[in-house]
Amino acid sequence: MNYVEWLRVRNCLRIVAIILGIGVLLAVILRISLTRYMSPESWIQHFHEPGTVVTHVTLPDGTKRTIWDNAHDQTHVVIDDLGYAGKHIVVTEPASRAHNDHDNVAVGSIHVNESQNGAVRTTVIDTNGSVPMLYYMAFADVVALIVAMVLAAPFAREVDGHLEIALTKPVSRTRSAIGAIGADVVGIVAASVMTCVALYLCQLLFESARVDVSGVNARAIVMGLIAPLAWYALLCAATTWFNRSYVAVLVAALPVAIIVGALTLVEPSNIVAAIVHQVAWILSRLDPWTYVQLKYDSTTMEVGAATFGWRLSLEILFFIIYGALAVFKWQRVEA
């Protein structure tokens, strides 16, 4: 019954697939051009100077260990090749030889930790670190947001010259509306999944990708899937109620949401500012994105865990209420 909506979803996902495919292709080209720099050994090659003694050992668990020992420079490098589990490299050097910064860097699965103990500085490079799914979902949400905005006017598009087809099918309007929303929901979720898969493929090209889906990442996945759907439902309701100008609604929605969000930051220092702040605050409560907590504490790796439950409930509630408003209006549309 919702064949047309499924075609719209298919066409939209086809474009998403093409764009993501181009992204993966660019990543392949980048990977090929960076091949010589991709080995972790190449990053520490400067420790392999003349006079370095190299020892190869195979540990009982199968790990192939390589040790570079340079007595003159007082550098000591242990490279453990863990096979599919990546490499674990420990560099020990005099503190005077290294720069003064203490870095803890994580790029994808490559984690670098530097520490200093007296005159000795230790750098640990681990290529088997896990990538927080949070990062994937951040990208996926951008794509889902765009797809949601493309698909968000299923009923307004029918009002725009196709009601004689849409409303003369032997099915109730409620059922056809729920079917159309269902098709769009599948499309938005599929776009998120496709983006995550494309990102995973890109990462695989450069390193052994291990994705962390625990804790905050699990919450990010759930919120990352639900929030675009709530946003979609908001747009769906708005375009159904203002179906004559649905394109303007779709174009203006995101800028308006951003402006309203920004106005909530206005300090209520005088009466006008207080009114602006209050109105913006009230309006922002209706925007599903308000409840997506973006503050990220890198120490605790927490993203508003305490309030996650009710924020997620609100997103689901928004999806249901806005969706119901759209269906309600659709039931009353006349040709």
Added chain:
Amino acid sequence: MSTITIKNLRKIYGPVAAIDDFTLEIPGASVFGLLGPNGAGKTTTFKCLLGLARPTSGTILYDGHPLVPATLERIAYVPERSVLYDWMTVAEHIEMNRRAFAAFSPMRALELLATFRIDPRRRVRVLSKGMKTAVMIAIAFARNADTLILDEPTSGLDPVNQRHVLSLMINEAAKGNSVIFSSHQIGQVERAAEQIAVMDAGRLVLQGSVDDLKGDRKIVEGVFPNVTFALDGIANDPHVARVDRTERIVRLMVTGDADQIAARLSAAGAMGVRIVDLNLEDIFLYAVSPATATTDIVAKESSS
């Protein structure tokens, strides 16, 4: 075979009554023509029949039952303008109908498209207005519906395809299905419709079979030498149902003995007097044009 009953239908848009106390019974297994000038309420009536517009009051019954979503399985509709999706192919429209309607026959649709010389692989946006109409007609006639509602179905079609559509309509009626259509091409309505109804300003002004409406009425037409002439009481003759006068030309709608009225018109000084059969166009025009002519002329003759 499906009978449609419309009772006291009223549809108001703001201050305007698009349909006003409209009552009509459309018999099954026939071709029914709905005529009316622009804005008469034909399309609104069709929309009410299909549930596309909600009547302000009144009832619409299909075989005695109100319209429910399942009823739409049995009704095919061709609107007056293209409602096809420009970005879809014709084949995708066929697939859409196949999925939506149990009785839809894709093979029949493809056959009809071939008749109209339309490639189903083409996107709708590249089709001409007439081709889009033809696609909608092909899909409607492939629905195997027992009621077809066609709003200006021949609009934009070439004469060959217009005739083909009329044949399709007559065939459907022969199969026991109802075809309800509107058209401004009255010749086509006269050729295809067994029954007609004429609407004007949202109201039913005339209804019946084409033959019954024609009855024994004739048109007596004459031309006077100059614009000032007297009808010598002809307008008051009980056989004259209506008088239309345009400059030097006078047209009399006559019931009964047309020869006698023609003779009187000649005697009054008219030249080239002739008697012609009443056609549906005359019936339509008399039904919807302001009936001032007869009254004025009769009044003028009485005073003179």
